[in-house]
Amino acid sequence: xxxxxxxxxxxxxxxxxxxxxxxxxxxxxxxxxxxxxxxxxxxxxxxxxxxxxxxxxxxxxxxxxxxxxxxxxxxxxxxxxxxxxxxxxxxxxxxxxxxxxxxxxxxxxxxxxxxxxxxxxxxxxxxxxxxxxxxxxxxxxxxxxxxxxxxxxxxxxxxxxxxxxxxxxxxxxxxxxxxxxxxxxxxxxxxxxxxxxxxxxxxxxxxxxxxxxxxxxxxxxxxxxxxxxxxxxxxxxxxxxxxxxxxxxxxxxxxxxxxxxxxxxxxxxxxxxxxxxxxxxxxxxxxxxxxxxxxxxxxxxxxxxxxxxxxxxxxxxx
Amino acid sequence: xxxxxxxxxxxxxxxxxxxxxxxxxxxxxxxxxxxxxxxxxxxxxxxxxxxxxxxxxxxxxxxxxxxxxxxxxxxxxxxxxxxxxxxxxxxxxxxxxxxxxxxxxxxxxxxxxxxxxxxxxxxxxxxxxxxxxxxxxxxxxxxxxxxxxxxxxxxxxxxxxxxxxxxxxxxxxxxxxxxxxxxxxxxxxxxxxxxxxxxx
Numbered sequence: 001x002x003x004x005x006x007x008x009x010x011x012x013x014x015x016x017x018x019x020x021x022x023x024x025x026x027x028x029x030x031x032x033x034x035x036x037x038x039x040x041x042x043x044x045x046x047x048x049x050x051x052x053x054x055x056x057x058x059x060x061x062x063x064x065x066x067x068x069x070x071x072x073x074x075x076x077x078x079x080x081x082x083x084x085x086x087x088x089x090x091x092x093x094x095x096x097x098x099x100x101x102x103x104x105x106x107x108x109x110x111x112x113x114x115x116x117x118x119x120x121x122x123x124x125x126x127x128x129x130x131x132x133x134x135x136x137x138x139x140x141x142x143x144x145x146x147x148x149x150x151x152x153x154x155x156x157x158x159x160x161x162x163x164x165x166x167x168x169x170x171x172x173x174x175x176x177x178x179x180x181x182x183x184x185x186x187x188x189x190x191x192x193x194x195x196x197x198x199x200x201x202x203x204x205x206x207x208x209x210x211x212x213x214x215x216x217x218x219x220x221x222x223x224x225x226x227x228x229x230x231x232x233x234x235x236x237x238x239x240x241x242x243x244x245x246x247x248x249x250x251x252x253x254x255x256x257x258x259x260x261x262x263x264x265x266x267x268x269x270x271x272x273x274x275x276x277x278x279x280x281x282x283x284x285x286x287x288x289x290x291x292x293x294x295x296x297x298x299x300x301x302x303x304x305x306x307x308x309x310x311x312x313x314x315x316x317x318x
Numbered sequence: 319x320x321x322x323x324x325x326x327x328x329x330x331x332x333x334x335x336x337x338x339x340x341x342x343x344x345x346x347x348x349x350x351x352x353x354x355x356x357x358x359x360x361x362x363x364x365x366x367x368x369x370x371x372x373x374x375x376x377x378x379x380x381x382x383x384x385x386x387x388x389x390x391x392x393x394x395x396x397x398x399x400x401x402x403x404x405x406x407x408x409x410x411x412x413x414x415x416x417x418x419x420x421x422x423x424x425x426x427x428x429x430x431x432x433x434x435x436x437x438x439x440x441x442x443x444x445x446x447x448x449x450x451x452x453x454x455x456x457x458x459x460x461x462x463x464x465x466x467x468x469x470x471x472x473x474x475x476x477x478x479x480x481x482x483x484x485x486x487x488x489x490x491x492x493x494x495x496x497x498x499x500x501x502x503x504x505x506x507x508x509x510x511x512x513x514x515x516x517x518x
Contacts, residue, residue, distance in 0.1 A: 080483065084334075088485040094475035100482040 005182055009064050012189070012242075016060070020053040042207045045219050049200045052293070056192050063173055063185040069116055071170040071188070076112040080104070081290040082162035089275040090154045095142040099155050102138055107131055107159060111167050115174065120309075123171065127164040132156060161268070161298055162291070168301035175305070177312045180244040190243050191304055194236045194257045195296050202228030216269040225262065232258045244312055256307060257300045264299025268292070321390070322398040326366045329359065333473050333486040337367040340516065341492025342463055344369045348428055349461045351376075351490070352450055354443040354513055355432035356471035359481065363470060364430050365399065367488035377422055379431040381406045402429065416449055423457050433509070441471050443513050446506040454496040454505065461493040464509065466516035489516040 027047040034040055062070045087100060107127065114123040136152045172191050173184035180187070206213075206224025214220050220228075236254025240247040268291055329335055337344070353364055361378045368376060382403040385395040395401040402422050405415045422429060433446035454462060469486040494512055496505055 084483040084485060087483070088469065092472070094472070094478075097475055097478050097482060101480050104483055105480070 008186070012186075013057070013061065013064075016053075016057050020050070020057055023050045023053060046200070046203055046207070049196075049203055052196060053200075056189075056196050059192065060185065060189045063188060068170065068173045068184055071173060071185075072112045072116050075166055075170045076108055078290065078294065079108050079111075079163045079166045082166060082294060083108070083158055085290050086158040086162055089272065090158065092151060092154065093144065093146075095144040096139060096151055096155065098141065099135060099139045102134075103155060103159055103163075108163055111163050112170075115167060115171055118174070120171070120174075123167070124306075127159055131159060135159070157271075161271075165298040165302050166294060168305040169297055171305050172301065172308070175309055175313055177244045177308075178316055180312075183244075186242045187244070187308075190236070190239055191257060191300070192297075193239065194232055194254055195261050195300060197235055198228055198232030198258050198261065199296065200228075201231045204228070205231070216266045229258045229262065253304065253308070257304055260303040261296030261300040264296045268295035268298065320398065321394055325362065325394070329362055329366050332481055332483045333359070333363060333470065335363045335366040336485070336487045337369075338487050338489045340489050342461075342490050344372060344490075346372060346375070347461050348423070348426060348459070349376075349463050349493075350423075350429045350431060350450070350453060350457075351463045351465050352431050352433050352446075352509065352513070353465035353467055353488075354441065355434045355437050356439075356441060356467070357437065357474045359470060359474055360432060360437075360467055361399070361401075361430065363467060363486060364465060364488055372428070375426070376428040376430060377402050379404055379419060379429055383407060402427075406435070416452055419449070419453060420456060423453065423460060428460075433506075437476065439471070439476060441468070442517060443510055446510050448502055448506065450509055451496075451502045451505050458496065462495070462509070463493055464491040464512035464516060465489065466491070466513050468517070491516045 024047075027043065027050050031040065031043050031047065034043060059071065059074065062074060083104065092100065111123065111126060114126055135156055139148070139152050139155070169188065169191070173188040175184060175187065177187075202220050202225050204224075205227040206219065206221040209221065209223040209227060211221035211223045214222060214225065233251065233254045236257065237247060237251040240250035243250055243253070245253055272289075272291060351364065353360065361380060365373060365376070365378060377400045379402045380395065382405050385401055386392055386403055395403075402418050404418065405413070408415060419429060419431075431450070433450045434444050435447045438444045450462070453460070466489045467486065468489065469484050472482075473484045473486060474481040491512055494509055500508075
C-alpha cells in the first residue's frame with residue numbers, strides 16, 4: 001500500500017466515523033418504529049453497545065492526534081474509576097484507610113508513569129511483585145488482625161484487575177515492534193475494535209438466535225456468544241493489514257482476544273456478584289458500571305500484550 | 319474567583335455524590351433537608367447532589383466554631399455556600415441559637431441540616447437534637463425531607479487526613495410532617511427512623 005501513516009489514520013478515522021454514524025442512525029430508526037416492549041429493551045441494549053463505538057473512535061483519535069501519552073491519562077482515569085467502584089463494592093474497614101490512600105494516589109500514577117517512561121520490564125512486575133509485597137506491610141501497621149488476609153487480598157485483587165490489567169491496554173500502543181514503529185495506535189485500535197465488535201455482535205446474535213440467557217450475562221445466550229465470537233475472529237482476521245501480523249497470525253491473535261475477553265466477562269461477573277452487587281447494572285452507578293464496561297478488556301489486554309511482546313518483540317530480537 | 323465549582327467537581331470525582339430521589343422529587347418547594355452526619359464532607363456532598371437550580375436557594379446550616387474561621391474554609395462557607403452559622407457554644411445565654419435558621423426560612427430559603435449536631439462514627443444516625451422539632455412547629459408549610467448519605471464514613475473516617483475515593487449515594491426520602499398529637503420526642507424519633515430507613 002502506498003499510503004503514508006497519516007493517510008492511513010485519516011482513512012480509518014473516516015471509515016469508523018461513517019460506520020458509527022450508520023449504526024447509531026439505524027439503531028434510532030428501528031427503535032422509533034418498534035412498539036413491542038420486549039424488542040425495545042433488546043434494542044436499548046444494542047444501542048448502548050453502539051454508543052461505545054464513539055468511545056473507541058475518541059480513544060483512537062486521542063492516541064493519534066495527541067500521541068500515545070494522552071492515552072495514559074485516559075486509561076489512568078479508567079483505572080481510578082474502576083478501583084473506586086471495586087472498593088465501593090468491597091467491605092473494607094477504616095483501618096485500611098492508608099492502604100487505600102497508597103493504592104489510589106501512589107500506585108495508579110506510578111504504574112502509568114512507568115509505562116510513560118518506557119520501563120516495560122518494571123511495568124510488568126511492579127504491581128504483581130512490589131505492590132503485592134508492599135500492601136500487606138502497609139496494612140500490618142495498624143495491627144488489626146481481624147480478617148487480615150481477606151482485606152489484603154481484596155485490595156490486591158482490586159489493584160491487579162483495575163490498575164494492572166487496565167494499564168496493559170495503552171501499553172499495546174507502545175510495543176516496540178520492528179518494522180511497525182509509530183504504528184502502535186493501530187495495534188491498539190485492532191485490539192479495541194475486536195473487543196467492541198465481538199460484544200456488539202454477541203448481543204445482536206443472542207437476540208436473533210434466541211436461547212436461554214447465560215447465567216453470567218443475561219444479555220447473551222450460548223448460541224449468540226459463540227456466533228458473535230466467531231464473527232469477531234473473522235473480522236480480526238480481515239483486519240490483518242492493520243497489524244504487524246500475517247493473516248493467519250491475525251486469526252490466532254483475534255481468537256486469543258475474543259477468548260480471553262470472554263473469560264474476563266465471566267470472571268468479573270462472578271466477582272461482582274460475590275461482592276454482593278445485586279445485579280450487573282449496579283444501582284451504585286448511573287449507567288453500566290466501569291467494571292462491567294471494561295470486563296473483557298481487563299483479561300484480554302494483559303494476555304494480548306504479553307503474547308505479542310513475547311513473539312514479536314522479544315523473540316524477534318533474539 | 320469562584321472556588322466552589324472546582325471543589326464540587328473534585329467531590330464528584332472522589333465520591334460521586336449520586337442523588338437518589340426515592341420518596342420525593344427535586345422541586346423548588348421550600349424544604350429542610352436533614353441528614354445523618356458522619357464526615358466533614360457531608361455538607362458539600364449533599365449540596366453537590368442537589369440539582370444546580372436548587373442550590374442557589376438552599377443554605378447549609380453549620381457550626382460557627384468549625385466554619386467561621388479566617389482563610390479558605392470561612393470564605394467558601396460565607397461567600398459561596400451561603401452557610402447559616404449556628405452557635406454551638408452559646409456564648410450569649412439569652413440568644414436562641416435557632417434564630418438565624420428561622421430568619422433564613424422566613425426569607426424563603428431551604429436549609430440543609432444535620433440534627434445529630436456532631437459527627438457520629440457509625441453510619442446510622444444517633445439521637446436528634448430538638449432544633450428540627452422547633453422548626454417543624456414554627457414552619458408547618460416547609461417540607462421536611464429525610465436524607466441518608468451512604469458510604470461517606472468509609473471515604474473519610476474520623477481522624478483521616480485524605481479522603482479515599484468511594485462511590486457515595488445521597489438518598490432523599492418522602493416529606494415528613496409534624497402530626498397534630500405528636501410530642502417532641504416522638505417526632506424526633508420518627509425523623510431519625512425516616513433517615514435510618516433510607517439506609518435500607
